[in-house]
Amino acid sequence: MNKMFCFQCQQTAHNTGCEGNAGVCGKKCGTANAQDALTNALIGLARAVNKKTPSEQSDRLVLKGLFTTITNVNFHEDNVRKLTQEIQAERNAIDASAEEYDIRNIWENHEDIRSLKSLILFGLRGMAAYAYHALALGYTDRDVLNYFYEALAVLGEPSDTSKENFERLLSYVLKTGEVNYRCMELLDKANTESYGTPVPTEVPLTIEKGPFIVVSGHDLHDLKLLLEQTNDTGINIYTHSEMLPAHGYPELKKYPHLKGNFGTAWQNQQFEFHNIPAPILFTTNCLMPVRQSYCDRVFTTSIVSYPELIHIGEEKDFTPVIEKALECGGYGKDHPMYGVNGGNTVMTGFAHGTVLKEAGRIINLVKNGKIRHFFLIGGCDGAAPGRNYYTEFAKKTPSDTLILTLACGKYRINDLHLGEIDGLPRIMDMGQCNDAYSAIQVALALADAFHCSVNELPLTLVLSWYEQKAVCILLTLLYLGIRNILLGPTLPAFVSPNVLEVLKETYQLTPISTPEADLKRILG
Template identity: 50%
Template structure:
């Protein structure tokens, strides 16, 4: 195997025997074969668009299947095998439509790929098509191909969530198919690939806009909301991941049953949506922290656990029988819900004792998405002009297990009292429960939401730039970004597409970025690795 798509990849280079995430070589090669099959489907879809043929099922499937190859999503070889065969089935059906419309009829490469029937032979096919640096003619182009592919995986995840709630754009699907098909080409230059990678950022921005519209039109705009970290005596269900539609379905089905529903990880911001928290008061509080701590936290939770999207860690036997997966998520031996019917989850919750007593705990604030922040923009602007607020720091992104990630905790603790900290995604769990006070009634720590809510952060920055009549890069704003997986790659490409500079990225730089590509990012965007909190804060504040 060769996998370098996440931040924790072995020795900062690549996982070659087993994934640090827990992914086996078997699963890795099957996922590579699935990507290859999706390249073939994408090539046929491209040809179809030339003759007016589109296939919505193929569009949506491409997103779901590609989403399943993200880090910590699907570890189940049988499920991935099914995706491979479905990709080929949709591709061949689309070929017939293209032929009938007078389009291309002769296909080769991934568009003509025939999957083997046995698992063993499928794995061999995956080994043959796996993207490895030794196969590449140009390492810098290979680096940008991987950057593009990993960015597309992030786009696929966001598009999948948006489509579930009725928001989609055919331009997103069209670009995904075009870019996926391009991955097999050897006739594109380095500059071509730079352009394609930045186009991923542009399309991702549009996709996050769709997801923002999906969430706010369905559940209302998030409102600042205190969320208890304790628990109530009684039966309990824990929901982790990102998918708000899945959470809503569970809340509907548990109404009046005396079961409290708790969020975990990136589900914390769900409490800020009036269409969830206010409508379903049994959505009680938040349990635990970030994804990498779930093996300990899940073992202690006295009820079933629902994993809605990425961030699944291979479950331990002590609680594996209490885990349920949804959508593209999967793990061998773990119960998978094919439809949004939570009956087995509810029955398990009812059969368990749950929490045996009330536990008071801290509360944390969430719900500071773009609508909430911009509704008090006049106060923020006045605080800046009056000197009460000197600087803004966006400290957010993905969390992970490396001890060096304590950098982000220390950074936030050392930020001067006249600065405001914006945060989003699970990186906030390094400091989300710290009392940082306020400036003139404005909390110093503002939780914008999930990684899915990066669009809100962008809109806040653009609105402030407009209010001060300056370029975004001239704002008293510094971005301190932690990355882990492919959604973060897509967001980073969106920031680069917007021309945002001076991003500090950590805890380490992507293994798939070659020195020449890194030099390009440094020269054109002044992107830089994190150093120490003291040094970085001093530099951000102008020395």
């Protein structure tokens, strides 16, 4: 095909879908169609495995295949096609009679069936990222892995517009959220048992003089390996975007050359990396099309791939990155950088293990009227207009309210200085997108302490979304029955009016309006 269709991210063209030669993310038509073919092969593998016992190779390929199709992960058409061939070979080895499925049938389906199957598919893609990170640390859950095969096979079922099938697919949407909750729990366990329970940590944004490497993405395992390989080399390591929470983990904090954080969220990389005197290592999304002014300094590893960039394979020998850092030399003197709001430091490390140690204190502050309301303001950041809503919302929250934040959406607010409530900072960064699990644990603990449901707490979730990991987190929140979520900056293009109406009626899912109006409605 010489055209594409993709509507899986928030910045999709005209909020309807990217068509033609390339997507808004920079993904070209050939790569988009190769990713569709990859998805077809995954459905074929799922059909084969559902008749047999899956192997470790099948499990790895399913996670890798789904992760590869997430927005801003893989721009390399040839590599996507090679992975597709691996998946097809695995399917043939298990059951060559298992048929693939043309994913375009979903896009051309009845809008409600298309909507529900899209929610399932995009949720699976996001969940696969979390499962893949856990697998890298040696943690798996057989029930989670089995669900990938089950749900992929459902995507390949014939079109059925009956009410019964609508309800069945809706149940799979919620089951995807249920399984993702278990998957996030697994990754939380993998991270904390490997690196310790995060602790509150102030992270500088100034880059010290001398050679350095910037590490972007989400994979803490890759960061740990790089820290080991750069020990005693005179090279400093700086996190970027969603890697910021690494600074809170005790086992990573032990490395003195893990110095600080470079820049802000992913969508600013093209100008923040302009002529950077250091290499950048991408371990996961979000990679943007690489510009000439720094293309010779970008390296990829794991799932990430981009044409003509050096890729660090499974052997994880980062020598080329280290050599490039020494060659570039870094800045000649300390180089100050600033957050979105002008701050020169940010905080992280307020995961559930840390926050719940303060549970008694927080409960007393609520009972004494010093904390009136909790806000979770977080999710994906992005370049689309309207995202300044989250900054303005945080600035306008009253001084007796506490803000939890997570994922790269935190960069809209994490350098704000909004004061404290009896020694507790008003903004607490809980970590990466998968650390929504931490926020859920805090909410459940507070509900238990106050003998009420989560929906009865003085708690409001104000979420931004961009890609598929945000989709699976939203499905988890819906599975848990959490209501009155504010979602923006736009609603997903793949949610049909009928499906949206069900979500509004059942969960009171609400589009953001203005900070003033939303705060007035919430706080009265």
